[in-house]
Amino acid sequence: MPTFVYMTRCDGCGHCVDICPSDIMHIDTTYRRAYNIEPNMCWECYSCVKACPHHAIDVRGYADFAPLGHSVRVIRDEEKGVIAWRIKSRNGETDLNLLAPITTKPWGKEIPQLRNASAPSQDMRDSQLLYNEPKYIRMDEGGLHTLESNGLEMKAGVYY
Amino acid sequence: MAKTIVEDNIDILVAGAGLGGTGAAWEARFWGKDKKIVIAEKANIDRSGAVAQGLYAINCYMGTRFGENNPEDHVRYARIDLMGMVREDLLFDMARHVDSAVHQFEEWGMPIMRNPKTGAYLREGRWQIMIHGESYKPLVAEAAKKSADKVYNRICVTHLLMDDAKENRVAGAVGFNVRTGDYHVFKSKAVIVGAGGASNIFKPRSVGEGAGRVWYAPWSSGSAYGLMIEAGAKMTQMENRIVLARFKDGYGPVGAYFLHLKTYTQNCNGEEYESKWFPELQKMVGKEYLDPELSHATHRPIPTCLRNHALINEVNAGRGPIHMVTMEAFQDPHLEEIGWHNFLGMTVGQAVLWAATDVNPKYENPELTTSEPYVMGSHATGCGAWCSGPEDISPDE
Numbered sequence: 001m002p003t004f005v006y007m008t009r010c011d012g013c014g015h016c017v018d019i020c021p022s023d024i025m026h027i028d029t030t031y032r033r034a035y036n037i038e039p040n041m042c043w044e045c046y047s048c049v050k051a052c053p054h055h056a057i058d059v060r061g062y063a064d065f066a067p068l069g070h071s072v073r074v075i076r077d078e079e080k081g082v083i084a085w086r087i088k089s090r091n092g093e094t095d096l097n098l099l100a101p102i103t104t105k106p107w108g109k110e111i112p113q114l115r116n117a118s119a120p121s122q123d124m125r126d127s128q129l130l131y132n133e134p135k136y137i138r139m140d141e142g143g144l145h146t147l148e149s150n151g152l153e154m155k156a157g158v159y160y
Numbered sequence: 161m162a163k164t165i166v167e168d169n170i171d172i173l174v175a176g177a178g179l180g181g182t183g184a185a186w187e188a189r190f191w192g193k194d195k196k197i198v199i200a201e202k203a204n205i206d207r208s209g210a211v212a213q214g215l216y217a218i219n220c221y222m223g224t225r226f227g228e229n230n231p232e233d234h235v236r237y238a239r240i241d242l243m244g245m246v247r248e249d250l251l252f253d254m255a256r257h258v259d260s261a262v263h264q265f266e267e268w269g270m271p272i273m274r275n276p277k278t279g280a281y282l283r284e285g286r287w288q289i290m291i292h293g294e295s296y297k298p299l300v301a302e303a304a305k306k307s308a309d310k311v312y313n314r315i316c317v318t319h320l321l322m323d324d325a326k327e328n329r330v331a332g333a334v335g336f337n338v339r340t341g342d343y344h345v346f347k348s349k350a351v352i353v354g355a356g357g358a359s360n361i362f363k364p365r366s367v368g369e370g371a372g373r374v375w376y377a378p379w380s381s382g383s384a385y386g387l388m389i390e391a392g393a394k395m396t397q398m399e400n401r402i403v404l405a406r407f408k409d410g411y412g413p414v415g416a417y418f419l420h421l422k423t424y425t426q427n428c429n430g431e432e433y434e435s436k437w438f439p440e441l442q443k444m445v446g447k448e449y450l451d452p453e454l455s456h457a458t459h460r461p462i463p464t465c466l467r468n469h470a471l472i473n474e475v476n477a478g479r480g481p482i483h484m485v486t487m488e489a490f491q492d493p494h495l496e497e498i499g500w501h502n503f504l505g506m507t508v509g510q511a512v513l514w515a516a517t518d519v520n521p522k523y524e525n526p527e528l529t530t531s532e533p534y535v536m537g538s539h540a541t542g543c544g545a546w547c548s549g550p551e552d553i554s555p556d557e
Contacts, residue, residue: 001512002369021203021212022372022379023314023338040371043378044509047207059508061516062369070515072508076294081269083294085504089515100501102295105269111303114189128253128550131190136260137224145224145231145256147553152232154555 001059001066002039003048009056010034016048016057025057050076050083078107162341167310170348171195174308175317175333176202176383178209178537179297181354182304183261188352189307199308200315200335200346203379205301209356210377210537214294216505217415218272221289222259226280231255233459234287241461243449245397245542249549262289268299285419286459294505314338317383320351320391330391353545357537358382364532366409373509375404375411375531384537384544393545400543401533405468407484408527412510414484416502421489425471425528427479437470438462468530475529482528486521496522 003025012032016025024038025048034057036042049057055075060068069090076083085098114131127144134143147154172188174181177199188197201208222229234255235248262281266272271292273282281289305311317335324331332347359376372378389395405414417423427433435452442450445466455462471482490496499521503511513519519526535543548554 001373001509001516019204019207021208021377023203040369041378042372043213044373044512045207045213045377046508047212059512061512064368066513066516070512072504072512072515074504078295083504085500087500087511087515089518089520091518093518094515094520096497096500098497098500098504100292100294100505101271102292103269103299104266104271107269108302110267110269111299111306113306114186115193115307117190119193120191125191128552130257130260131187132264133257133260136263137257145252147252150230150232154553 001044001061002042003036003044003057003059005034005036006056006058007031007033009054010052011054011056013053015051015053019047019051021045021047046074050074076102078102081105081107162336162343164343164345166345166347167198167312168347169196170198170332170346171350172197173333173346173348173351174199175335175351175353175387176200176209176355177205177301177304177311178354178356179211179300180537181209181352182300184352184354185304186300186307197308198346198348199304199311200317200333200344201311201313202316202338202383204313205304205311206298208301209297210380211293211297211300212377213508214505215291215296216293216413216502217284217288217290218262218293219288219415220255220258221262221281221287222255223280223283223289224259225263226278228280228283229286237287237459237461240449241463242400242542243445243463243465245400247396247542247549249554250547252553253550265296265299268303270296270299284416288415288419290416290420292501292505312344315344317346317355317387320353320387321345321347322391328392333387353384353387355383355387355537356380357384358535361535362532365529366411370409373409373411375406376534376536380537382535385535388545396544396546397542398535400535402536403465403468403533404531405471405528406531407510408481408529410503410507410510410513411531412503412507412513414528417484417486417489417499421486421495421499423484423486423489425482425484426525427474427482429479431479433474433479433482434467434470437473440473441466441469471528472530483525484528485525487523487525490522 010033012027016034022041024041025034026037028035071088073086081103083100083102087096174185231252235251238251239246273290275282284290314337315335316338317333319334320330321332323329330351335344357380359374359378359380364374366373438452454460
């Protein structure tokens, strides 16, 4: 179910070209509109659909057995932190509006710059703990699990 | 005209910025404050790798903090489920660290569902938790972009470079820009290969226009293995292939359907078929791996590959197609919504397919089938380059 572009809505801005993981959304050099150069390598991941500021990209069924007439449309809003979907089946029996959060925090502000975090001590470097452990692991009963702490022993071979 | 571009004096090069590579860049920045960290990614880091679409569940979370599981429980589970094809030291290590990564994701803003009664994360199954993960990749990519000195998008790394001065040591990597054809040389003290597995080694079930709607990302070219093999790495358990039971044609995931929606499978006669194959399968693999009575009484899993084998056997016996019984669960509007969200969060194509072919799981039971085999980059498969685990839990070899 590859993507296709509504030529009247596309202004050739190239957001879809920028994001497509398959690198198959290109700008037509004559018409200056985006198009899917290789529909059979489209993962239908909707990355371009979500990125398009003009909602000019849609996804169709396979030409050999799914006629047009359905729609699965999406609006992703980073500021509000939600994604809204509308699914309409071809016969009109399924018509769903679905809303889901994409983040619980203000977009783009919550992830710290680790370069500015305090440097790890030698003790930390010698331990098995990763960044933010043990704080984040929150095992409630002590530190990182080891074979010893869990009453296990190393045994050779595959079967035991 | 394509140019050659050399990036020198890198301390850590991350080749491939999917979920693994982005995480590696983030962690590397903490331990190497002033080190030069560079990422080379084949697509755009914001939407690349197998999680480009998002994920609706985190399939491995111990919940040690809620008293749910311990790392050794996970090792036991995975050992049976993958029928022994595991590296137990690596599994144990991953299991003891995974919770802190999940808690960190939640702090970054990942919406993780909670069980209103217990306050713990909402469980899908014993190991899985439910998330609204549409923006999983953009969130983690942001962390990586903040951590790396430079991110090169659209660079496909093709070979690792060996050190002239030191034997058996990697000194960088080369690749090309998929848009311009520019040749890139990265000289680096260390290289982390975070590349992906391989799709399309086996002929996909979907053909023609559907060829791209494979379960694993169609742009996965097996670099995780190709780079390592050509550099002379010792590979382990490469016989491992992953085959999944999925909704037919759209490869829609079934995990939340089985575990959370409590839907179940049946053959064309409306009968449960799976357990009928257990005696025969037990003869094939031994009681060690398939012990339905013990599994019934305890948490011991029935290996997923054997359950898939039962599905294939049933179809071969002429009692296909296999249907997922959704008509009961979907009468509950809340579960119906979760069923659709589950696709929209990670496999939108399945929702498009159902909309296009007028499949409404509320009134008909959709068909299941098995996928073609994949060689995975992750998904807890056991294959890959040999790497030594942490000192305290690894064997000496």
